[in-house]
Amino acid sequence: xxxxxxxxxxxxxxxxxxxxxxxxxxxxxxxxxxxxxxxxxxxxxxxxxxxxxxxxxxxxxxxxxxxxxxxxxxxxxxxxxxxxxxxxxxxxxxxxxxxxxxxxxxxxxxxxxxxxxxxxxxxxxxxxxxxxxxxxxxxxxxxxxxxxxxxxxxxxxxxxxxxxxxxxxxxxxxxxxxxxxxxxxxxxxxxxxxxxxxxxxxxxxxxxxxxxxxxxxxxxxxxxxxxxxxxxxxxxxxxxxxxxxxxxxxxxxxxxxxxxxxxxxxxxxxxxxxxxxxxxxxxxxxxxxxxxxxxxxxxxxxxxxxxxxxxxxxxxxxxxxxxxxxxxxxxxxxxxxxxxxxxxxxxxxxxxxx
Amino acid sequence: xxxxxxxxxxxxxxxxxxxxxxxxxxxxxxxxxxxxxxxxxxxxxxxxxxxxxxxxxxxxxxxxxxxxxxxxxxxxxxxxxxxxxxxxxxxxxxxxxxxxxxxxxxxxxxxxxxxxxxxxxxxxxxxxxxxxxxxxxxxxxxxxxxxxxxxxxxxxxxxxxxxxxxxxxxxxxxxxxxxxxxxxxxxxxxxxxxxxxxxxxxxxxxxxxxxxxxxxxxxxxxxxxxxxxxxxxxxxxxxxxxxxxxxxxxxxxxxxxxxxxxxxxxxxxxxxxxxxxxxxxxxxxxxxxxxxxxxxx
Numbered sequence: 001x002x003x004x005x006x007x008x009x010x011x012x013x014x015x016x017x018x019x020x021x022x023x024x025x026x027x028x029x030x031x032x033x034x035x036x037x038x039x040x041x042x043x044x045x046x047x048x049x050x051x052x053x054x055x056x057x058x059x060x061x062x063x064x065x066x067x068x069x070x071x072x073x074x075x076x077x078x079x080x081x082x083x084x085x086x087x088x089x090x091x092x093x094x095x096x097x098x099x100x101x102x103x104x105x106x107x108x109x110x111x112x113x114x115x116x117x118x119x120x121x122x123x124x125x126x127x128x129x130x131x132x133x134x135x136x137x138x139x140x141x142x143x144x145x146x147x148x149x150x151x152x153x154x155x156x157x158x159x160x161x162x163x164x165x166x167x168x169x170x171x172x173x174x175x176x177x178x179x180x181x182x183x184x185x186x187x188x189x190x191x192x193x194x195x196x197x198x199x200x201x202x203x204x205x206x207x208x209x210x211x212x213x214x215x216x217x218x219x220x221x222x223x224x225x226x227x228x229x230x231x232x233x234x235x236x237x238x239x240x241x242x243x244x245x246x247x248x249x250x251x252x253x254x255x256x257x258x259x260x261x262x263x264x265x266x267x268x269x270x271x272x273x274x275x276x277x278x279x280x281x282x283x284x285x286x287x288x289x290x291x292x293x294x295x296x297x298x299x300x301x302x303x304x305x306x307x308x309x310x311x312x313x314x315x316x317x318x319x320x321x322x323x324x325x326x327x328x329x330x331x332x333x334x335x336x337x338x339x340x341x342x343x344x345x346x347x348x349x350x351x352x353x354x
Numbered sequence: 355x356x357x358x359x360x361x362x363x364x365x366x367x368x369x370x371x372x373x374x375x376x377x378x379x380x381x382x383x384x385x386x387x388x389x390x391x392x393x394x395x396x397x398x399x400x401x402x403x404x405x406x407x408x409x410x411x412x413x414x415x416x417x418x419x420x421x422x423x424x425x426x427x428x429x430x431x432x433x434x435x436x437x438x439x440x441x442x443x444x445x446x447x448x449x450x451x452x453x454x455x456x457x458x459x460x461x462x463x464x465x466x467x468x469x470x471x472x473x474x475x476x477x478x479x480x481x482x483x484x485x486x487x488x489x490x491x492x493x494x495x496x497x498x499x500x501x502x503x504x505x506x507x508x509x510x511x512x513x514x515x516x517x518x519x520x521x522x523x524x525x526x527x528x529x530x531x532x533x534x535x536x537x538x539x540x541x542x543x544x545x546x547x548x549x550x551x552x553x554x555x556x557x558x559x560x561x562x563x564x565x566x567x568x569x570x571x572x573x574x575x576x577x578x579x580x581x582x583x584x585x586x587x588x589x590x591x592x593x594x595x596x597x598x599x600x601x602x603x604x605x606x607x608x609x610x611x612x613x614x615x616x617x618x619x620x621x622x623x624x625x626x627x628x629x630x631x632x633x634x635x636x637x638x639x640x641x642x643x644x645x646x647x648x649x650x651x
Contacts, residue, residue: 127636127640129644130636130640132454133397134636136457141633144580145629149623152623264465308469309466314462315465319458319459320447
């Protein structure tokens with residue numbers, strides 16, 4: 001047992017060092033690395049719903065988009081009139097000083113974490129009572145409705161989009177912007193990972209799994225399933241909101257349906273990444289997101305124009321042929337590594353049955 | 355209330371007539387969805403994209419110089435085979451699985467369809483001109499395009515034909531038997547695999563008809579499929595599976611809701627209102643059902 005822990009320690013410290021060194025080692029790819037961190041966060045939080053709780057949601061994009069809009073609105077609204085900013089390229093007339101910029105993004109991220117969490121609690125009470133596919137379609141509707149509605153609201157830029165405050169011009173180091181957003185997202189990634197790992201070792205995860213496996217029985221055993229489902233969803237919303245806020249700052253421009261409530265890209269990616277890696281595992285979403293990101297960045301440019309076709313085919317293939325994902329496949333192959341004790345006799349009997 | 359629609363009562367008549375005619379079209383798509391949901395137990399997110407594909411087939415024959423109304427005959431025939439092929443390629447692998455698998459798999463299919471249509475037909479909003487003219491009612495204060503009346507008429511005609519076909523024909527009986535109990539049907543000699551393929555084909559054909567009608571009454575665009583999926587899903591959960599009159603009525607109700615939302619909230623919120631209505635219906639349903647839920651009977 002002691003040995004395993006030491007191995008873990010080496011693994012984690014190695015990864016953290018790699019993560020800290022990455023922007024210096026691959027300084028041309030800082031934006032990609034930031035994307036990767038955010039994708040991993042989204043996949044891990046989706047996994048809490050889809051993998052652990054068995055509630056497959058398309059709606060986490062709602063919190064991501066909300067976080068994006070909230071961070072940008074707070075960052076602007078704290079110092080300048082928001083309506084004028086969005087109406088006619090206010091970023092040209094109003095300039096954030098360095099201190100204002102960082103204060104703004106700090107408070108903005110705080111708001112982007114808190115408000116989606118509250119909203120998740122409120123709508124969670126209404127829609128987490130839905131089961132299975134009704135929940136899936138309902139969250140799909142929520143995500144798209146949010147995008148359509150945000151596209152009609154004037155104060156956040158409506159259809160023409162919302163330019164987030166540009167990085168303060170006083171910091172002349174061209175690398176600084178990339179590094180700032182990378183380390184922000186890396187910190188978020190570490191925070192999310194620690195939190196999810198803590199959940200994986202807690203009773204909370206067992207309750208979520210009980211809800212996934214048989215909700216009626218879990219309820220009959222005296223678990224207040226609704227309470228735990230809502231708390232689970234709020235946890236996801238917290239991290240999704242933060243991820244959205246960081247992404248908004250990084251991209252620099254928020255469009256209602258193509259960037260913020262981007263159900264066609266991010267909303268699908270998070271589901272796909274978690275399933276690709278293997279849902280219901282700690283490392284699955286991390287591996288899935290990394291693989292997917294490499295695949296996407298490597299092949300996207302090669303198959304220009306066909307990327308969505310490839311994405312659609314990929315979804316169909318993964319869902320139809322590998323619903324258990326990479327970790328599920330590994331688990332099938334090397335069950336001993338996952339701490340499962342296999343009864344040889346039983347296995348033989350099953351092989352014979354086949 | 356400062357809305358135009360409440361000041362001019364004739365607009366209400368206009369919106370109601372538009373809504374009802376549109377709703378009949380939605381009901382036709384929803385009927386296809388109810389059919390495959392009931393028989394195969396899958397939810398097809400690509401439903402709306404099949405509709406749009408059917409519309410583009412009608413639009414193509416319009417470009418060739420044939421009147422687009424012929425699309426309501428040609429498009430379902432082509433779409434039947436598209437549906438059949440789609441079943442053989444993907445859907446047959448997800449029929450017996452978890453519903454979410456079918457949702458995700460058809461979501462993938464929807465993305466592929468959207469993108470392929472974008473390549474083939476371009477990203478412009480197109481419409482096939484039927485040149486049927488318009489009917490003026492109430493001293494010209496209400497205008498009604500004849501193409502909308504035509505589309506509602508054709509929808510009703512096809513729905514009646516399909517109901518008769520399902521009642522009388524051998525395949526129709528096989529489909530209904532499979533819906534009731536697939537295993538028993540199989541034991542009694544029904545080739546369920548073929549029934550499933552035919553069901554999916556019929557569903558796609560219905561989408562083809564609806565698409566052809568949409569190409570002359572509304573507009574086509576590669577990415578507007580999902581709202582049709584959501585509309586039909588909504589109609590089905592309100593009406594229930596296999597209840598055709600209810601499907602027709604709730605389709606019309608949805609059409610009315612949309613037209614009024616269009617006038618009251620503004621066109622930019624129309625799609626948003628549709629999706630929000632879906633959420634509201636599901637939430638209402640959940641609270642209604644939760645009162646009835648009983649454990650440990």
